[in-house]
Amino acid sequence: MSANTWEAAELRSLAKELVARHPVDGDPLAFLRARFDAGLAWVHFPVGLGGLGAPRALQSAVDEELAAAGAPDNDPGRIGIGLGMAAPTILRHGTPAQQRRFLRPLWTGQEVWCQLFSEPGAGSDLAAVGTRAVRDGDAWVVSGQKVWTSLAHKARWAILLARTDPDAPKHQGMTYFVCDMTAPGVEVRPLRQITGEAEFNEVFLTDVRLPDDLRLGAPGEGWAVARTTLMNERVAIGGTPVPREGGPIEPLVRAWREWPEVRTAGLHDELMRLWVRAEAARLTGARLRQQLAAGEPGPEGSAVKLTHAMLTQRITGLELEVLGEAGLRHDDWTLRRPERTDVLDRAATHRYLRAKGNSIEGGTSEVLRGIIAERVLGLPAEPRTDTTVAWKDLPR
Amino acid sequence: MTAMPDLLYDESEEDLRASLRALLSDVDRWPAALARIDGGEPYDAKLWRVLAGEMGLAGLLVPEGHGGAGAGHRVAALVLEELGRAVAPVPYLGSAVVATTALLTCGATDLLRPLAEGDAVAALAVPFSRSPYDRALYDRVAERDGGLHGTITSVADALPADILLVPAADGLWAVDAEAPGVTRTPVVSLDATRQLCDITLAGASGQRIAGAETGRVAVRAALTTGAALLASEQLGVASWCLETTVAYVKERRQFGRPVGSFQAVKHRLADVWVDVTQARAVARYAAASAGEPGGEAEVAAALAQAHCAPVAVHAAEECVQLHGGIGFTWEYPAHLYLKRAKAAAIAFGTPDRHRAALGQLVDLPAA
Ligand SMILES: Cc1cc2nc3c(=O)[nH]c(=O)nc-3n(C[C@H](O)[C@H](O)[C@H](O)COP(=O)(O)OP(=O)(O)OC[C@H]3O[C@@H](n4cnc5c(N)ncnc54)[C@H](O)[C@@H]3O)c2cc1C
Numbered sequence: 188m189s190a191n192t193w194e195a196a197e198l199r200s201l202a203k204e205l206v207a208r209h210p211v212d213g214d215p216l217a218f219l220r221a222r223f224d225a226g227l228a229w230v231h232f233p234v235g236l237g238g239l240g241a242p243r244a245l246q247s248a249v250d251e252e253l254a255a256a257g258a259p260d261n262d263p264g265r266i267g268i269g270l271g272m273a274a275p276t277i278l279r280h281g282t283p284a285q286q287r288r289f290l291r292p293l294w295t296g297q298e299v300w301c302q303l304f305s306e307p308g309a310g311s312d313l314a315a316v317g318t319r320a321v322r323d324g325d326a327w328v329v330s331g332q333k334v335w336t337s338l339a340h341k342a343r344w345a346i347l348l349a350r351t352d353p354d355a356p357k358h359q360g361m362t363y364f365v366c367d368m369t370a371p372g373v374e375v376r377p378l379r380q381i382t383g384e385a386e387f388n389e390v391f392l393t394d395v396r397l398p399d400d401l402r403l404g405a406p407g408e409g410w411a412v413a414r415t416t417l418m419n420e421r422v423a424i425g426g427t428p429v430p431r432e433g434g435p436i437e438p439l440v441r442a443w444r445e446w447p448e449v450r451t452a453g454l455h456d457e458l459m460r461l462w463v464r465a466e467a468a469r470l471t472g473a474r475l476r477q478q479l480a481a482g483e484p485g486p487e488g489s490a491v492k493l494t495h496a497m498l499t500q501r502i503t504g505l506e507l508e509v510l511g512e513a514g515l516r517h518d519d520w521t522l523r524r525p526e527r528t529d530v531l532d533r534a535a536t537h538r539y540l541r542a543k544g545n546s547i548e549g550g551t552s553e554v555l556r557g558i559i560a561e562r563v564l565g566l567p568a569e570p571r572t573d574t575t576v577a578w579k580d581l582p583r
Numbered sequence: 584m585t586a587m588p589d590l591l592y593d594e595s596e597e598d599l600r601a602s603l604r605a606l607l608s609d610v611d612r613w614p615a616a617l618a619r620i621d622g623g624e625p626y627d628a629k630l631w632r633v634l635a636g637e638m639g640l641a642g643l644l645v646p647e648g649h650g651g652a653g654a655g656h657r658v659a660a661l662v663l664e665e666l667g668r669a670v671a672p673v674p675y676l677g678s679a680v681v682a683t684t685a686l687l688t689c690g691a692t693d694l695l696r697p698l699a700e701g702d703a704v705a706a707l708a709v710p711f712s713r714s715p716y717d718r719a720l721y722d723r724v725a726e727r728d729g730g731l732h733g734t735i736t737s738v739a740d741a742l743p744a745d746i747l748l749v750p751a752a753d754g755l756w757a758v759d760a761e762a763p764g765v766t767r768t769p770v771v772s773l774d775a776t777r778q779l780c781d782i783t784l785a786g787a788s789g790q791r792i793a794g795a796e797t798g799r800v801a802v803r804a805a806l807t808t809g810a811a812l813l814a815s816e817q818l819g820v821a822s823w824c825l826e827t828t829v830a831y832v833k834e835r836r837q838f839g840r841p842v843g844s845f846q847a848v849k850h851r852l853a854d855v856w857v858d859v860t861q862a863r864a865v866a867r868y869a870a871a872s873a874g875e876p877g878g879e880a881e882v883a884a885a886l887a888q889a890h891c892a893p894v895a896v897h898a899a900e901e902c903v904q905l906h907g908g909i910g911f912t913w914e915y916p917a918h919l920y921l922k923r924a925k926a927a928a929i930a931f932g933t934p935d936r937h938r939a940a941l942g943q944l945v946d947l948p949a950a
Contacts, residue, residue, distance in 0.1 A: 310907050312837035335908040379913035381903070381921070452949060453935025504896070507773075507925060508933040512712040512737045515779060515926050517771045520620065536773045539925065540918070543903050544911050551907060553847050573839030581839060 193230075193241035195248040202227060202252035215259035219295040222253070228261075228294045232278060236290050243479055247428060261296045263427075265526055268338065269293040269300030273346050273365075275419040280363070280404040280412045289344070289365070301342035303333045303366055303390055304413070308583060310335075311554045313348065313417075314357045314410060315573075315581070318392060320349035320364065327351075327364065327402070329372075329395040337548070339375045339388040340524055342368045348413050351406055353579040360578050361409030365401045372396075382540045383520035418488060420549045428476065429469055435499040435542070436465045438535065439506045449509050458509070461502050468494045487563070489555045496545035496552055503539040510535055588871035590864055596661045603662065606633065607669035613916045616672065616776060623769065625778040626743045631673045634662075635701030641679040642699030644874075649692050651699035656808070660815035660870035667819025670919045672776040676816065677740020678704045681809040684874075685748050685755065688801035689793040694746065694757055706741035707805055708749045708758075708782055714932025715806035715884070716940045721799070724751040730764060730786030731756060737770060737779045739930070747782065749789065755798035758789035774926035776919055807884045810931040811869040814887035817895035818866045820924050821859045824895075824902035824917070828852060831906055848905060855898050862894040882944050889937040892928035899924040 209221045222228055223237045227249050232238025254260075263270055270293070277289055292298040309315040318331025329349055339345070345366040352360035366373070372395035377385035404412040432440050442449065443458060471494070475487055507514030518534035533541075546552040560566045573581055592600070607630075609615075619625055635641035643659040645651020652658075659680060666675055678698060682705035686695045697703035709720055724733030731749060741747060747765070749756045758765060764787035770779040793801055829852055832843030842848055869887035872880045899921040903910040910917045928934060942949055 305908065310837065311842075312839075315837070335911075381911050381913065381918040383913065451935055451939065453938055454933075457935070500900070504925070508929060508935070511929060511933065512710045514929050515711055515737055515770075515773050517773050517775075519771060520775060540921070543900070543921070546904055547907055547911055551904070553845070556847065557845075569838075569845065571838060583836070 193239065193245055195245055198227070198230060198239075198241065198245050198248045199252045201225060202249050202256075206253070206256045206258060211256055211258040216295055216297060218259055219261055220291065222258075223291050223294055227253075229274075232290075236278065236286055237294050244477055261294060265338075265341075266293070266296045266299055268302050268342075268346075269298070269344075272302060272416045272420050273300045273344070276346060276363075276403065276412060276416045277365075279415050282400075284400070285365070285403065293344075298343040299338060299341045301336050301339045301345045301368070302416075303336055303339075303345040303347040303392075304416075305335045306332060307334050311551055312573075313413065314361070315578075316348050316350055316361065318347075318349045319353075320351050320362060320397075322351070322406075323396075325399050326396045327362075327399065329364070329366070329392050329397055331392050333390040333392070334378070335387045335548075336375075336390050337387045339368065339390050340377065340385075341526065344368060345390075346403075346416060348409055350578065351409075354577050355407065356575055357578040357581065358410045358574065359407055361413070362406045363403045363409040363412035364397055365403055366392075366395070366397060367401065370395050370397065377522070377524065379522055381543060382537055384523040384525055386525050417550065420492075428473065431466065431469065432462075433469075434465070435502045435538070436461065438531065438538070439502055439509065442506065442509055442535075449511060454505070454509050457505055461498065461505060464494075464498055465502070468498055489550075489558050489563075492549065493552055493555050493559070496542075499542040499545050503535065503542045506535045507539050588868065590867040590871065592661065596658060599658065600661060600665055602638075603665040604668075606630075607665060607671060612669065613914075613919075616670070616916070616919065617913065619672065620775040625672050625775060626674065627672045628743070630671060631704075631743070632701070634673060634675065635679070635704075637701075639701065641675070641683075641701050643679065644683050644687065645695050645699035649699060650696035656812065656873040657867070657870045660812050660866065660873075663812055663816040664819040664822075664866070667816035667923070668823040670776045670820065670916070670923045674704050674706065674740035674743050676777075676809060676813060677706045678744065680812050681707045681740075681805045682744075682746075682748055684808040685801045685805035686792070688804045689755060689797055691757065691792040694792065697745075703745040704740070704743050705746040705748060705757075706738060706744035706760075707802065708735045708738050708741065708747045709802065709806070710735065710737040711739040711779055711926075711930050712737065712932070713806065714936045714940070715803050715810060715881070716932065716936065720802060721750050721752050721795075724749050724756075724784060726751060726753060726756075728786070729788065731758065731784040731789055732786060734781065734783050736781045738782055739777055739779055741767060741782060742769060742778055742780050748792075749784065750798055750802050752795065754791050754795050755793040755801055756789035757792050758784070758787050762787050762789075764788070772926070774922045776923060777926065806931055807881055808873050810888045810937070811873040811880065811884035813927055813930060814862070814866040814869050814884075814891040817891040817924065817927055818859070818862050820920050820927070821855075821862055821891075821895045821898035824898040824920050824924075825852065825855050825859055827917075828855075828902045828905050835907075842905075851901060851905070855901055858894040858897060862891045865890045878944060882941065885937040885941045885944060888931060889934045889941060892924075892934050892937075895924040896921075896928050 205225050209218050226239035228237030230239050230241040230246050231243035320327045320329045347364040347366040351362040372393040374391040376389045378387050378389050379385045517536040642651030643654040647653045744760050747758045747760050764785045766783040768781045772779045835842050869883040872883035902917045909915050
């Protein structure tokens with residue numbers, strides 16, 4: 188069956204068959220594996236890799252059907268980096284063996300992934316990474332320090348960007364790896380954040396040996412591979428379908444409806460402005476997903492991520508003002524190691540603070556605006572002097 | 584139309600600023616502040632002894648005849664500005680400004696003296712979020728059989744207080760914070776450097792220092808003055824955030840150049856500078872007008888909170904953002920400023936309540 192002949196109804200009936208064969212109240216992992224094997228994990232992926240080569244937009248038909256049947260989900264709040272970033276990168280740049288090894292346990296949530304990109308000296312300018320990977324027979328020896336690494340303490344695997352040729356200009360001397368987080372020399376230390384908890388980490392890599400079959404893409408081609416990850420990261424953040432009043436605005440509208448005593452005309456005006464923007468963002472997201480169903484994510488993903496960060500921050504900020512006295516009270520500052528990154532069950536103050544990360548993680552809003560200006564609007568790039576010089580000669 | 588008050592700082596204020604800044608620029612301040620938060624001891628008693636006891640700053644609003652310095656609101660505002668710059672965990676706003684104003688308005692001079700001399704700390708027992716315009720302030724506590732009963736939640740600066748000033752239906756009461764029947768329960772607070780607490784009174788005895796009418800006037804005056812002078816604290820928070828961020832983006836390099844060389848960053852910081860410049864004028868005006876007879880003190884206070892509260896929040900949010908990942912960490916102090924700024928925007932009423940009140944005060948009705 189060719190990709191574009193799939194119909195939503197067919198996928199719905201496949202989902203029904205799956206539920207008939209594998210009761211939803213059995214072992215969740217067994218169900219998720221069966222779902223993967225039936226091609227209903229991500230329907231746009233190839234047959235054998237969790238998909239059916241169907242249009243991406245039809246995924247929602249499957250998701251709806253399975254949710255209605257009460258099927259277990261793969262807990263995307265816990266495995267977001269694997270789903271959103273590692274998987275599309277492995278699909279595009281991985282060998283068939285790598286795809287078979289990694290995608291299934293990634294999707295079922297059996298193996299958690301993290302992203303070893305940022306370094307103390309390389310954040311927005313990711314192409315400046317200095318973590319070294321040196322070839323040694325059929326392996327690579329990796330040393331360096333990564334930082335702000337979300338969920339590294341839970342991760343079995345990481346996507347890793349490292350420098351393999353310091354003599355080349357910075358974009359050309361990098362190679363992309365899958366890092367085994369259990370390998371000797373990988374040390375994960377909690378890094379506490381604004382919310383008091385430690386969702387992210389510092390990761391120290393000391394002579395970590397990675398066999399060559401953990402390399403993703405050709406040596407020196409790491410930047411091209413990383414760009415796939417980054418484009419998908421922007422789509423993954425804020426790119427999932429939500430119902431009206433779903434997502435960040437949900438607790439705010441709930442508070443407004445439940446507590447008439449918090450209402451004032453001034454706050455109402457702001458609430459409705461944000462409601463309109465949230466609905467505009469929701470429809471834009473739906474439209475973008477329809478576009479995506481036809482092809483690869485483009486720079487439009489940046490718009491989704493940018494809007495999501497701005498809206499979440501403004502909504503959570505307003506929520507504290509609406510709550511008034513309750514907005515002054517926090518739930519918990521103690522150092523914790525969260526399993527997941529969703530925040531709906533936490534205090535409004537926690538949501539407000541966590542939202543501050545939305546415009547930093549996965550590329551800052553300033554950098555994304557630059558990308559929109561240059562790649563979408565075609566405006567001239569900022570003058571640069573750092574792209575032609577050998578990486579090792581760059582000023583630091 | 585009255586003459587425009589002086590909105591500048593005079594020489595003695597600048598001298599005081601210099602000595603405060605020297606005192607507050609202790610290098611171990613951040614680790615100590617974070618350790619205090621984790622240890623559940625948010626207030627810095629040692630710093631308070633220096634400020635209130637040695638420097639005599641708690642009595643700036645109190646006339647000399649009652650043990651104070653009689654220096655006035657502008658100097659007290661300057662102190663708050665510097666305390667804001669350091670997010671200093673001391674009960675200055677609650678005791679030396681809000682409670683002191685309430686006592687002054689009631690004429691409870693015997694209680695003023697220990698506050699002014701730095702021997703005692705007092706707190707007005709109302710939720711920190713209460714605006715001067717709220718009416719429902721007196722229904723929480725009632726006197727029964729010679730004792731006070733009731734619960735007041737989210738009170739600022741009451742944890743280190745010796746005296747609680749408690750509004751009740753029949754007037755304003757002074758209650759010994761350690762007296763039997765008084766319970767203070769710490770609240771996990773957004774602003775961890777100004778921790779709130781809940782107060783329960785179960786038959787606590789107190790001294791009635793004002794009747795119903797005077798009590799109401801005193802509470803409103805206290806909250807209005809608190810709102811007016813909080814603007815200076817917000818100015819201090821915003822100034823620190825701006826200066827620290829400017830210094831950071833000059834040093835931090837990405838793409839082969841300082842991130843402060845990107846126009847996108849420059850323009851945003853230029854906007855913050857414009858905001859802070861305006862906040863300084865507004866905060867100075869509120870300080871100069873505070874305690875003045877007539878409606879202008881109320882106009883100036885409402886204006887100050889409507890303007891300076893969002894400026895401080897914006898400056899702190901930009902500080903976190905422009906520091907990138909570092910700004911999101913616990914070790915770096917930006918979050919203490921963000922939490923202070925956001926909590927202060929809710930304190931004494933949110934900006935929208937002050938805008939609504941202004942509409943009444945300047946005769947621009949909503950409908
Ligand atoms: C909650 C959170 C989770 C994260 N999780 C991960 C993770 O799992 N894995 C990982 O690898 N990384 C992670 N990061 C790191 C994140 O990707 C970086 O923090 C981000 O890319 C910014 O880099 P930086 O912190 O070095 O800031 P910098 O690049 O130093 O930026 C500082 C400031 O300068 C601005 N700036 C920089 N360049 C420009 C420009 N060209 N134009 C205009 N402004 C500019 C930035 O926008 C920012 O405001 C996480 C960060 C956060 C906050």
